[in-house]
Amino acid sequence: MKLEIGMTSFADNTDIYTKNGIQEKLTAAERIRNIVEEIQLADEVGLDVYGLGEHHRSDYAVSDPVTVLAAAATTTKRIKLSSAVTVLSSDDPVRVYERFATLDAVSNGRAEIMVGRGSF
Numbered sequence: 001m002k003l004e005i006g007m008t009s010f011a012d013n014t015d016i017y018t019k020n021g022i023q024e025k026l027t028a029a030e031r032i033r034n035i036v037e038e039i040q041l042a043d044e045v046g047l048d049v050y051g052l053g054e055h056h057r058s059d060y061a062v063s064d065p066v067t068v069l070a071a072a073a074t075t076t077k078r079i080k081l082s083s084a085v086t087v088l089s090s091d092d093p094v095r096v097y098e099r100f101a102t103l104d105a106v107s108n109g110r111a112e113i114m115v116g117r118g119s120f
Helices: 028-044 065-073 093-106
Strands: 006-009 016-019 022-025 049-053 080-087
Touching: 006 028, 006 080, 028 049, 028 065, 049 065, 065 080, 065 093, 080 093
Parallel strands: 006 049, 049 080
Antiparallel strands: 016 022
């Protein structure tokens, strides 16, 4: 058995930062681009896996992790790309399979899926 080390994100977008003395919040687009850069860095430093969760609320930037993971697949080499959760109860299982099969093809076999239910 091999121990794998990775990280996850649910792409929460609630942090406030100061820019030129003004408090601001990242846009969802900025947060998504930062996540892609974070996945690239995780690959460069040798982490084994990056998991990205799915949320459908305004305080989270990613509602479709597969799209973001596919973007990261084009600029990474070895890191496994996983959903931190795919909410199967609110999606079509065939479409979930098709999206992850496409991610697996784009990433040269590095896609993984974690399925669960979602509720707040």
